Amino acid sequence: MSEIKATQIFYHAGAVTREERAKLLKQTGATLWFTGLSGSGKSTFAVALEQVLIQRGHPAYVLDGDNIRFGLNAGPKILVETRGYADDQAKRFGLAFSAVDREENIRRIGEVAKLFADAGLIAVTSFISPYRKDRDAARQIHEANKTGAIPFIEVYVNTPIETCEQRDPKGLYKQAREALAAGKGMGFTGVDDPYEAPLNADVTLDASKQSVEDGVAIVLNYLVKRGLVAA
Amino acid sequence: MSEIKATQIFYHAGAVTREERAKLLKQTGATLWFTGLSGSGKSTFAVALEQVLIQRGHPAYVLDGDNIRFGLNAGPKILVETRGYADDQAKRFGLAFSAVDREENIRRIGEVAKLFADAGLIAVTSFISPYRKDRDAARQIHEANKTGAIPFIEVYVNTPIETCEQRDPKGLYKQAREALAAGKGMGFTGVDDPYEAPLNADVTLDASKQSVEDGVAIVLNYLVKRGLVAA
Numbered sequence: 001m002s003e004i005k006a007t008q009i010f011y012h013a014g015a016v017t018r019e020e021r022a023k024l025l026k027q028t029g030a031t032l033w034f035t036g037l038s039g040s041g042k043s044t045f046a047v048a049l050e051q052v053l054i055q056r057g058h059p060a061y062v063l064d065g066d067n068i069r070f071g072l073n074a075g076p077k078i079l080v081e082t083r084g085y086a087d088d089q090a091k092r093f094g095l096a097f098s099a100v101d102r103e104e105n106i107r108r109i110g111e112v113a114k115l116f117a118d119a120g121l122i123a124v125t126s127f128i129s130p131y132r133k134d135r136d137a138a139r140q141i142h143e144a145n146k147t148g149a150i151p152f153i154e155v156y157v158n159t160p161i162e163t164c165e166q167r168d169p170k171g172l173y174k175q176a177r178e179a180l181a182a183g184k185g186m187g188f189t190g191v192d193d194p195y196e197a198p199l200n201a202d203v204t205l206d207a208s209k210q211s212v213e214d215g216v217a218i219v220l221n222y223l224v225k226r227g228l229v230a231a
Numbered sequence: 232m233s234e235i236k237a238t239q240i241f242y243h244a245g246a247v248t249r250e251e252r253a254k255l256l257k258q259t260g261a262t263l264w265f266t267g268l269s270g271s272g273k274s275t276f277a278v279a280l281e282q283v284l285i286q287r288g289h290p291a292y293v294l295d296g297d298n299i300r301f302g303l304n305a306g307p308k309i310l311v312e313t314r315g316y317a318d319d320q321a322k323r324f325g326l327a328f329s330a331v332d333r334e335e336n337i338r339r340i341g342e343v344a345k346l347f348a349d350a351g352l353i354a355v356t357s358f359i360s361p362y363r364k365d366r367d368a369a370r371q372i373h374e375a376n377k378t379g380a381i382p383f384i385e386v387y388v389n390t391p392i393e394t395c396e397q398r399d400p401k402g403l404y405k406q407a408r409e410a411l412a413a414g415k416g417m418g419f420t421g422v423d424d425p426y427e428a429p430l431n432a433d434v435t436l437d438a439s440k441q442s443v444e445d446g447v448a449i450v451l452n453y454l455v456k457r458g459l460v461a462a
Contacts, residue, residue: 002462004451006444010286011279015293024285048242054255055241059290061350062246071372072342082375083338083368089331092323100320107314111303112343119292121350137314141302144313213237220235231233 018147021120027058029117029150030228031142032219034126035135035198036157037190038172039164041207045157045215046126052216053122058229060122063109068127072112073105097187103134110138117142117150122228130189132196151228155219156201161190163208249378252351258289260348260381261459262373263450265357266366266429267388268421269403270395272438276388276446277357283447284353289460291353294340299358303343304336328418334365341369348373348381353459361420363427382459386450387432392421394439 022028032049034042046062053060070078076094079085085093095101106129116123129135135154142152165173176188185192203222205215223229253259263280265273277293284291301309307325310316316324326332337360347354360366366385373383396404407419416423434453436446454460 004448004455004462006442006448009279009283009444009447009451011282011443011447015278015297016282016285020282020285021290024288024290047246048240051242051247051251052240054247054251057255059252059255059351061346063346066246067346067349067377070377071345072339085334086331089335092331093335100317100323104320104324108303108339112346114302115292115294115298115343116347116350118298119347119352120290121352146298146301211237212242213240216240216242217235217237220240224235231235 015147018118018120025059025120027120027122027229029120029122030153030223030226031113031117031123031125031138031150032153032155033113033129033135033138034124034155034157035129035201036159037161037164037195038128038188039167039169040157040159041205041212041215042128042157043126044207044212045155045205045219046124048212049216049219050124052220053229056229058122059120060124061116062124062126063113063116064126068109068112073108099131102131103137106131106134106138107141110141113138114141114145114150118145118147122223128189128195130193130195132198135198151226153202153222153226154198154200155203155205156198157205157207158197158201159205159207164190246378249349249351256290256351258351258353258460260351260353261384261454261457262344262348262354262356262369262381263384263386264344264360264366264369265355265386265388266360266432267390268392268395268426269359269419270398270400271388271390272436272443272446273359273388274357275438275443276386276436276450277355279443280447280450281355283451284460287460289353290351291355292347293355293357294344294347295357299340299343304339330362333362334368337362337365337369338372341372344369345372345376345381349376349378353454359420359426361424361426363429366429382457384433384453384457385429385431386434386436387429388436388438389428389432390436390438395421 076090079090113123142150176191187193307321310321344354370383373381407422418424
């Protein structure tokens with residue numbers, strides 16, 4: 001194994017350009033922002049899409065509750081238990097489900113997705129993200145990116161609430177209906193908190209009508225049409 | 232341009248594995264955590280290393296003040312001005328320079344670097360990160376990663392403070408010394424706030440002794456030795 005020598009190192013002043021990253025990864029980055037009710041199939045579509053993109057040679061990464069809600073956007077309790085935060089510190093930085101907490105949750109996710117897309121990956125976010133204002137702010141973060149605007153693609157998973165509630169994979173609708181009946185609302189999207197549907201989604205899916213394969217094909221064809229992935 | 236059909240889509244249950252990502256990117260991810268005083272040359276080394284990694288076919292991404300302090304970890308003022316946050320909301324989520332704010336700053340950066348490394352990239356972070364406890368917490372986040380431990384490499388840029396202060400590219404030492412002389416400390420690392428040097432850095436650099444090329448070669452050779460990049 002030969003040693004790499006300083007005389008073999010060449011670099012230019014300034015940051016790596018988007019073009020240099022695109023050349024290596026054979027794609028320019030983008031963010032696919034999935035939004036829809038709990039149980040709509042967002043994460044199923046998102047995770048399958050990530051797999052298929054990677055199979056096809058396109059680096060991609062899903063940001064979802066699994067890797068965000070226990071880490072970057074952990075709640076106060078998790079910050080105390082896993083990071084040793086003092087209670088007041090955990091209450092200040094930890095995110096729960098009030099409107100301002102939801103806004104900050106989506107803001108941070110928007111910022112991180114932008115960094116992934118700036119690095120050249122296809123970032124795929126999968127969060128209910130019920131408020132139009134917060135999704136618009138995430139789009140704006142991408143458009144105002146310092147190294148140039150980044151494509152932000154809103155994918156609305158418009159599965160009817162009846163289907164979502166029938167599936168109820170985590171039993172959350174049941175819990176929310178019971179809480180509401182008992183007079184103590186949970187602020188659960190679609191039950192006692194609004195879901196503001198996108199007005200101009202770039203792609204719309206519906207898990208009551210489409211298979212996972214159908215949904216992935218629809219998004220892929222959209223990306224091909226936009227020139228963001230190879231046909 | 233032929234349409235991609237649903238019958239051409241194949242996916243497996245569950246998340247993409249680290250192995251699948253490594254196969255595509257020809258590397259397993261890792262985080263290189265640069266730490267050192269203001270003016271020590273951290274960012275110069277980090278940005279040059281990123282360039283050289285990308286030249287050599289290794290996807291990499293620098294997280295530093297430029298892309299973090301105005302975005303994910305913006306201060307209260309920026310949150311008000313660019314995101315329209317209400318004052319109390321901005322004060323709660325915005326990060327300034329108190330000890331708990333610095334801790335949360337490093338925690339979030341540790342979480343984001345971990346996500347990049349989990350995606351298969353070489354994340355290169357460049358922050359003073361003066362407190363040992365906070366750097367250890369960032370390491371722990373990588374070791375406890377749900378999809379398996381992620382290599383966390385601490386790079387200590389141990390440039391003597393005299394050199395850092397002579398360079399003072401942003402005029403910060405001058406400002407901090409003047410503030411201190413006037414009796415109103417800024418809590419500036421190395422002047423009136425401690426820098427806790429790493430006890431067991433994986434790599435140590437010194438910009439007063441090494442050129443940028445020297446430093447990059449040292450880190451690259453370390454990565455080759457660890458099997459994280461090709462020779």
